[in-house]
Amino acid sequence: MSKLYAAQAIIIKARDFGEADKILTLYTREYGKFQAIAKGVRKSTSRLRGGVQMFAHTRLLLYRGKSLDLVSQAENMDSFGALREDLERLVYASYVMELLEHAVPEREPNERIFLTTLMTLGLLQGEDPELVCRMYEIKLLYLLGYHPHLTDCILCGKPLGNSSFYLSPEQGGLVCQSCAGSEKHDGLLAAGTVLAIQKLLTMDPRQLFRLKISPGQRREMEKAIEHYLIYHLERAINAKKVMKDLLHSLKPKS
Known part of the structure; x- marks a missing residue:
């Protein structure tokens, strides 16, 4: 050879x-x-x-x-030079790279993950790097085989409707409040937030920046997906804390 x-x-x-x-x-x-x-x-x-x-x-x-x-x-x-010229995009891109590094095993090719990551780096040069990161997280979970069940309660089958659900990494998807009982979960997802996650998974990435997601939905989504990732990767991503600290420092002081 x-x-x-x-x-x-x-x-x-x-x-x-x-x-x-x-x-x-x-x-x-x-x-x-x-x-x-x-x-x-x-x-x-x-x-x-x-x-x-x-x-x-x-x-x-x-x-x-x-x-x-x-x-x-x-x-x-x-x-992808624009990612190194802007501090905010640099941190988002560093997060994507660290997430990829810890998510994939050594010497196991996956062309879909490669192409999705390449597409993500290109999109991060656009106007909404936060939303690009959310899309990458949920697509990566899917490509790794950890995609959460997002259509109804995974335990009792209660439909999404207008109800709020927990996103349980232990169960592998949505759990209604009745089935959750006293079990601790990391935050509720409104039905609209669940639908937004579904769109991030299935929509044409070229249409991503047309997607309108409220600040409240973004917070719910970030918290739930982060919890899901930590469970399956069995570790936190260091660049995520750096990203949060940076975004906090960039917020206008009232």
Whole structure:
């Protein structure tokens, strides 16, 4: 088997290593997630520099190594430069990358996750990065096989109607207030919020910015989906706290 191979990659993470190298965490279309080393990339003369920036969509030529594969060539397909030029979008994009890193296993390719992430990076350059993140979260849950049941109570079958439901990660979907009883859940979802989540999952992403969701629905949605993700990933995403702190600091002072 040849030691040289090509891959399309999204750069999830890049950390300094040694005097001039970087260790990259890649999510590739063909091979899934893995790490590789880019030798000498921090030198100003390196031809790899433009192709291995955070968030970049890159065509790579790699060489199989004993511990880490080596990046031999990098051709930038889309740098998503706007994500690094705006602090708010930078934090949202960093959250998406950290979520992806912790959600997918090593060396298990999933083309739909790759393409969904690529689409999300493009949409994050638009006008509503918060809504883009909510869409990515629910689509990622679906593609990982954790998609919550969202049409009625998963325990008794009570239809959505105009009622409020809990989103239970333990049960795998909506639970009505009667079935929940005294069991603790992380917040109620109004019927309109549930419908908004359904739309985020099924709608054409190109129509995303036409979707109108009230501030109250956004808060409900964020809290419920975050709780659902933490349960299934078995960890909190550090970038989420950074994102919340940043958004709080950017709010106008009354």
